[in-house]
Amino acid sequence: MGETSDRATPVPPGSRVSAPNDPETNRPDHEQGRDPRADDRVTASPLAGSPAGEAGKVLGTRDSQPLDFWIAVNEEHYLQLDDVVAVPTTLPEPLPDGTRQVMHYGVVDVVQSAYEGATFHSDVFRVEEGQLPVGLSTIAHVSATRIEPEVFVPPRPGGSARRASGDDRRFALYFDRMQRRFPAGLSRDGQPVYGNLEFLDGTKGAHVNISGISGVATKTSYALFLLYGLFHGRTLANPHAAHAIVFNVKGEDLLWLDRPNARLEGAEAFAVAERQKYAALELPVQPFGSVGLWAPSKPGLEPIPDTGGRIAGVTPYFWTLREFCRDRLLRFLFADADDEASQLAYAISVMERQLETAVESSPEAPWIRIGDEKISTFDQLVQYITEDHLEAMTPHVADGTRGAFARRLHAAATAVGPLIRGAREADAREHRFDWTGKQVNVIDINRLSDRAKRFVVGVVVKRLMEEKERQGTREPLVFLVLDELNKYAPREGHSPIKDVVLDIAERGRSLGVVLVGAQQTASEIERRITANASFRVVGRLDTAEGQRDEYGFLTSQARARSALLKPGSMFLSQPDVPVPLMVQFPFPAWATRAEEAAPDPDGSDVPSVFRRAALEE
Numbered sequence: 001m002g003e004t005s006d007r008a009t010p011v012p013p014g015s016r017v018s019a020p021n022d023p024e025t026n027r028p029d030h031e032q033g034r035d036p037r038a039d040d041r042v043t044a045s046p047l048a049g050s051p052a053g054e055a056g057k058v059l060g061t062r063d064s065q066p067l068d069f070w071i072a073v074n075e076e077h078y079l080q081l082d083d084v085v086a087v088p089t090t091l092p093e094p095l096p097d098g099t100r101q102v103m104h105y106g107v108v109d110v111v112q113s114a115y116e117g118a119t120f121h122s123d124v125f126r127v128e129e130g131q132l133p134v135g136l137s138t139i140a141h142v143s144a145t146r147i148e149p150e151v152f153v154p155p156r157p158g159g160s161a162r163r164a165s166g167d168d169r170r171f172a173l174y175f176d177r178m179q180r181r182f183p184a185g186l187s188r189d190g191q192p193v194y195g196n197l198e199f200l201d202g203t204k205g206a207h208v209n210i211s212g213i214s215g216v217a218t219k220t221s222y223a224l225f226l227l228y229g230l231f232h233g234r235t236l237a238n239p240h241a242a243h244a245i246v247f248n249v250k251g252e253d254l255l256w257l258d259r260p261n262a263r264l265e266g267a268e269a270f271a272v273a274e275r276q277k278y279a280a281l282e283l284p285v286q287p288f289g290s291v292g293l294w295a296p297s298k299p300g301l302e303p304i305p306d307t308g309g310r311i312a313g314v315t316p317y318f319w320t321l322r323e324f325c326r327d328r329l330l331r332f333l334f335a336d337a338d339d340e341a342s343q344l345a346y347a348i349s350v351m352e353r354q355l356e357t358a359v360e361s362s363p364e365a366p367w368i369r370i371g372d373e374k375i376s377t378f379d380q381l382v383q384y385i386t387e388d389h390l391e392a393m394t395p396h397v398a399d400g401t402r403g404a405f406a407r408r409l410h411a412a413a414t415a416v417g418p419l420i421r422g423a424r425e426a427d428a429r430e431h432r433f434d435w436t437g438k439q440v441n442v443i444d445i446n447r448l449s450d451r452a453k454r455f456v457v458g459v460v461v462k463r464l465m466e467e468k469e470r471q472g473t474r475e476p477l478v479f480l481v482l483d484e485l486n487k488y489a490p491r492e493g494h495s496p497i498k499d500v501v502l503d504i505a506e507r508g509r510s511l512g513v514v515l516v517g518a519q520q521t522a523s524e525i526e527r528r529i530t531a532n533a534s535f536r537v538v539g540r541l542d543t544a545e546g547q548r549d550e551y552g553f554l555t556s557q558a559r560a561r562s563a564l565l566k567p568g569s570m571f572l573s574q575p576d577v578p579v580p581l582m583v584q585f586p587f588p589a590w591a592t593r594a595e596e597a598a599p600d601p602d603g604s605d606v607p608s609v610f611r612r613a614a615l616e617e
């Protein structure tokens with residue numbers, strides 16, 4: 001027993017335990033549900049020695065409340081931020097079922113140390129010189145996560161607090177209530193933190209939303225880690241049936257998911273530590289097992305993937321003119337149609353109908369026919385529409401709107417030309433994006449203009465929803481990882497893409513489409529999207545951003561700390577657990593850039609261990 005509790009008795013017995021002007025506790029007594037008998041305990045003699053496993057005792061000098069209380073930390077122990085603690089409290093009378101013990105579980109979110117008995121700041125020097133006897137007190141604030149059984153009494157001051165492990169920890173973090181749980185990271189002490197799959201797979205909820213500063217918040221990495229845990233762990237009953245569609249928006253980061261990360265190989269401390277994290281999560285250390293890579297095709301007759309570096313194994317994607325007309329994809333070229341919203345939207349839908357009905361095409365022909373004209377490129381289609389036929393194709397549309405329509409269509413033509421081609425059905429089939437063949441399907445859009453990005457995202461998402469609707473079942477689950485969500489679902493304005501993304505947020509749950517969205521700031525995003533996400537995650541946030549309403553799921557401590565989070569550390573909020581948990585996740589086991597990628601598995605220079613991992617499946 002340290003001096004902590006010996007010295008914690010500056011208050012005369014029977015008076016208020018906390019200082020009246022203590023900012024932490026200056027709430028009226030009746031709000032605090034205090035046990036009136038607690039006061040009598042203040043002068044009770046300290047227990048002889050600390051029971052095994054005790055980290056400290058519930059403080060009596062600050063109000064102890066059912067949902068937040070303070071612990072005086074034993075001198076021979078420490079408690080750090082994010083530690084999980086358990087405090088048993090014995091009730092003065094038994095509950096109807098005979099139970100007398102209530103357990104308070106919680107997470108440490110403040111720790112403070114101070115001298116007791118020192119008055120002046122300079123006393124610290126006198127103490128160090130041995131001239132002034134003082135006590136050192138360390139106290140920790142606990143935000144309760146759970147009270148079991150649900151009897152909302154405060155933990156009794158003097159009660160023994162222990163660091164939660166084993167069952168305590170399972171209860172504290174509600175893992176016992178998660179019938180199926182997925183790995184969500186590790187707590188600071190290296191133990192797994194889980195998420196409740198029922199809130200991800202649509203049973204009770206769905207969707208993940210991740211915010212944080214670009215490049216340090218590790219948003220994309222965390223999204224991929226979640227997928228990896230689901231696909232390579234034991235959570236999903238049939239992981240091979242689940243799929244992911246991942247848009248690659250930055251560099252070639254995600255075009256190496258099928259290659260092992262060389263940084264995790266070998267005996268260096270970093271590699272060993274990261275591999276241990278995977279082991280703690282019961283996950284293998286390997287790249288994604290089943291990966292399809294797709295990139296837009298370069299301009300030119302032959303479709304060639306337009307990536308900066310990686311070409312091998314990348315399928316160029318495009319859509320045919322036939323699909324463009326038949327499936328009413330025109331609207332996705334007008335993603336920013338806000339300003340002249342209703343007029344332009346009308347013109348677009350009239351034109352879509354025209355194209356749908358006027359187009360004749362046969363699967364054997366690499367062109368479509370409108371009236372007498374054969375059209376085999378997107379440029380030709382734009383010319384056909386804008387040069388001679390605009391008036392005829394858009395009757396009842398005002399001239400000004402027609403002009404706006406034509407201007408935008410021209411602008412789009414350069415951006416998406418290579419993505420919409422005349423092609424025979426037989427040739428087009430292998431270039432049509434298809435998520436059913438592989439487990440993880442990366443669609444590269446990073447070199448496309450914003451307009452083309454929106455087109456690709458819009459079309460892929462629309463199709464996905466249609467396909468899932470036709471299936472009519474939640475299985476197979478499809479996870480859609482959409483970075484830079486603010487581009488597709490900004491808070492202000494309307495657009496066809498925003499509509500499809502909103503559709504996922506609102507109906508995806510019942511269709512088994514799970515949106516894993518990420519953006520720098522949640523405040524830029526349509527509220528209904530963030531509100532529908534069961535899992536809210538932040539990495540490093542800008543200090544001012546962290547104070548916004550959008551992060552109401554963070555405690556004030558978590559908000560402050562979010563400005564300091566390092567890569568690989570996130571705050572995770574999930575419906576089951578009332579406080580956000582700090583989680584750390586391991587460095588990617590798959591390469592995230594060419595330098596990290598172990599050599600091509602087809603190459604003869606590849607160590608066999610790599611070859612096996614990369615070729616699995």
Ligand SMILES: Nc1ncnc2c1ncn2[C@@H]1O[C@H](COP(=O)(O)OP(=O)(O)O)[C@@H](O)[C@H]1O
Binds near residue numbers: 215568
């Ligand atoms: N678990 C981790 N621990 C430490 N660094 C990581 C971890 N995961 C990823 N990183 C590094 O952080 C960088 C940024 O990650 P990224 O996910 O691209 O951030 P964001 O999507 O927020 O811009 C990556 O280049 C990677 O090297």
Ligand SMILES: [Mg+2]
Binds near residue numbers: 215220
């Ligand atoms: Mg990112």
